Amino acid sequence: MNSKKSGMSLVAKQRAAGWIFLAPATIMIAVMSFYPM
16 A cells, blocks of 8 residues: 555646646747747
């Protein structure tokens, strides 16, 4: 049970790290779409 809980938190941490990288990329794409060069 405890090891499974640790694995879940690790997956959640990886998912959070992914969102941290994904959010700025999405904002950049949105800015490029609204303000094309």
